[in-house]
Amino acid sequence: MVLVERSEAQGRLKIGRPVAIIDIGSNSVRLVAYEGVSRAPTPIYNEKVLCGLGRHVATTGKLDEDAVERALRALARFRVLCDTMDVSDIYVLATAAARDASNGPAFLEAAERACGCSIELLSGAREAQFSAYGVVSGFYRPDGVVGDMGGGSLELVDVKGNQVGEGVTMRLGGLALQDLSGGSTKKAQKIVRSSLERAAGQLESLQGRTFYAVGGTWRALARLHQAVTDYPLHVMHNYIVDPRDSMDFLHLIEEADAKTLKDIESVSEARRPLLAYGAILLEEIIRLGAPREIAISALGVREGLLYDKLDDEKRQFDPLLRAAGDLNLLRSRSPRHGVELWEWTSRFIDSVGLPETEYEQRLRHAGCLLADIGWRAHPDYRGEQSLNLIAYGAFVGLDHPGRAYLALSIFFRHEGLSPDKVGSRIVALAGPRLMERARLLAAMMRVAYPVSVAMEGVLPQTPLVARGRSVVLQLPGHRADLANERLVGRVKALAKLLNMEPVIEIL
Incomplete structure (x- = not known):
């Protein structure tokens, strides 16, 4: 597979090949192929096989023969898939099951033959580091403790910004708990409480x-x-749960028959028996650690490995702005226009003197880069398609209210500023302040596009500024004929939001 994108600086086509990571875990063996090693890695293919390699390792000390056969078949298939995608580099990782089993070395030899690649057997400390790097990669300035629960082990490690502390690994994965407890949730609770004493530093x-x-x-x-x-919003990454409100839910998971749970069909049958052990472990972490919130991460060891391969300069990039920039390059009519739109709206916000937090400024920046990604859709559906593309896109470094803001901004840009045109649930997710900020950004965009036609070089010549109690759009003389009824109406709509007067000034 050859991936094509435009160069941000020159607008040229740039050709690259994807990279792939195969993760041999205690519960599943997974292949994920990414566009490349990036600050905002985008998966292009994802497949897993629930092999259960770690099942019974805690009590027998060995990998199950049937599980080994399933894993080897999966690895052979993944090799063919990688060849088909013309993957440039394949990184293969093995974790707790292969690490702890007495027949792990023999399995790894067979696994290397099956996938045609060398395999890195991660130590517990290295696995914890990669898990933490995955969170650093996927969250904007994270601050807390990462807990990576696999089938065989749990890794806990402190993160703050891009700094990763020393991690601890314990045999508290779902399969390990099921095995050691003999299927008893009460016994599993005792095992968890005893084992977490080793993680007192991280939990404190x-x-x-x-x-x-x-x-x-x-x-x-x-x-x-x-x-x-x-x-x-059915997006997992950065889904926030209030620990105080989750205890009853966790008790329900521990005590109920999994078959009776709402939406249980969305969980694979092989994983359903492990839900109770995940609930037990999370409940105990909440009880001992007293976190402010729980944030679900869709990124982990695999993305941590990619982050580890970035140089220091690229690690400093904002993952949201990098992802938005990539979409701008791939889908906008003129990628440079998105950058100019950010500068043009910034000048207007400054001239109005409108307070804007760093968080809001960052979201507006991303919104400007995403403003034109829906232009290829039919005009009647550009707003709806843009909303869905952004709300459900594979963005990182972005919380759910921010997703709602970005989706609403581009929706309103295409469909008009009335809140009645969009569903109330996504409006509620954004909240009142971000909702109004989304309408304001959309109103500025609705002025910009009839002037610039999404082409670069125009907005710097046609500034939008606040002067006294007036919103002033300045047009040079050779663009004076742009000031038709449509453009006048757009300037009026923007001014109305700010309780100001509209002016179009010909220079």
């Missing part, structure tokens, strides 16, 4: 901060929590 530092939950079992719990609460 968690108080009042964020717990970043990594791993398929916790993502499955979050999916069920969204169903129970009728949450409007």
Whole structure:
């Protein structure tokens, strides 16, 4: 597979090949191919096989033969898929099951033959580091403790910004707990409480901060929590759960028959028996660590490996703005126009003297880069398609209210500023302040596009500024004929939002 994108600086086509990571975990063996090694890695293919390599390792000390055969077949298939995609580099990682089993070395030899690649067997400390790097990669300035619950182990490690602390690994994965407890949730609770004593340092530092939950079992719990609460946005990454409101839900998961749970069909049958152990572990972490919030992460060891391969300069990039910039390059009529739109709106915001937090400024920047990504759709559906593309896109470094803001901004840009044109649930998710900011950004865009026609070089010549109580759009003489009824109406709509007067000034 050859991927094509335009150069941001010169507008040329740039050709690259994808990279792939194969993660041999205790519960699943997964292949994920990405566009490349980037600050905002975008998956282009994702496939997993639930092999259960770690099942019974805690009690027998060996990998199950049937699980090994399933894993080897999966690895052979993944090799063919990588060849088909013309992957440039394949990184293969193995974690707790292969690390802890006495027949792990023999399995890894066979696995290397099956996939045709060397395999890195991660130590517990290295696995914890990669898990933390995944959270650093996926969240904007994270501050808290990462907990990566796999099938065989749990890794806990402190993160603050791009700084990663020393991690601890414990045999508290879902399969390991199921095995060691003999299927008894009460016994599993005792095992968890005893084992977490080793993580006293990480849990003490968690108080009042964020717990970043990594791993398929916790993502499955979050999916069920969204169903129970009728949450409007079915996106896992950066889904926030209030620990104080989640205890009853976790008790329900521990005690109920999984078959009776709402939306249980969205969880694979192989993972359903592990939900109770994920709930037990999360409940105990909440009890001991007292986090302010729980944030679900869709990024973990694999993305952490990619982050580890970035140089220091690229690590400093904002993942949201990088992802928005990539979409701008790939889908906008004139990518440079998105950059000019950001500068043009910034000048106007400054001239109005409108207070804007760093968070809001960052969202507006991303919104300007995403403003034109829906232009290829039919005009009647550009707003709706842009909203869905942004609300459900694979963005990182972005919380759910921010997603709603970005989606609403571009929707209103195409469909007009009336809140009645969009569903109330996404409006509620944004909240009143971001909702009004989305309308304001859309109003500025609705002035910009009839002037610039989405082409670069025009907005710097046609500034929008506030002067006294007036919103003033300045047009040079050779563009005076742009001032038709449509443009006048757009300037009036923007001025009305700010309780100001509209002016179009010919220079």
